[in-house]
Amino acid sequence: MLPQPDDDVLWARALHVEHNGTPALSGVSLGVREGEILAVGGPRGSGKTTLLRCLSGQLVPREGEVWFNSTPVHTMGPLTRERLRRDRFGWIDPVPTLIPELNAWENTALPLMLRGWTRRAAKTAAREWLERLDIGGCARKRPGALLQSERQRVAVARALAPAPAVLFADEPTAPLHRADRAHVLRTLTSAARSHGITVVLATHDPDTAALADRTVSLLDGRRVNTVHLPPVVEAEGRTACSLSV
């Protein structure tokens, strides 16, 4: 067994996953460095969501290994994996999944309270994150009274608020319009960089991938290439890339 490289916060080796007997991942290996924003690209059905679900411990691969900070995730029992996900990982779905009975700040504060924060401290932090995402005025509204784009901003605030070690974002801007998309992505990436949050971002959108440090591409469940991007010149993004296989 190869050791996990020291500067990788997440490391996966030779992942094989099948859905109902059909291969979804066939031998995918990758490392994610601490503080890195890694885009996982590829067309629809190429295995991006499946890879994120394996890396985050939601799905146990049929074969292969997943390590988080030198701890094996693939051999953990369900309760330990659930605790790892609750305490160290964040997740953003393409479609926001909020609790309908809770308002926006309560939804955002929930992961903080689950980690032991007092209600007052969690409310203050939640409201600050909603302000950063330009939806401070929606703090008392329930999801049913919000637009889809506002709900997704709440989901992003909820994922960022606990400053997870790794944030998994599966097509996080899918329900947003172009202008909204850029703002939410900039907030997400700048918050991740300033809080040292590692991000693994599944996307088939090249504009979204351009905000990442590196892109790993999948095709039919296999890794096909890695795009290394030059250091950030502007605060908002990157303009060029080089390709290595």
Ligand SMILES: Nc1ncnc2c1ncn2[C@@H]1O[C@H](COP(=O)(O)OP(=O)(O)OP(=O)(O)O)[C@@H](O)[C@H]1O
């Ligand atoms: N729960 C499931 N049951 C059966 N097949 C599945 C399931 N989830 C994914 N698949 C199949 O596995 C393959 C990889 O799917 P996956 O969702 O990981 O790809 P993706 O790149 O994230 O696609 P998309 O961009 O459409 O979300 C696809 O062929 C998909 O149809």
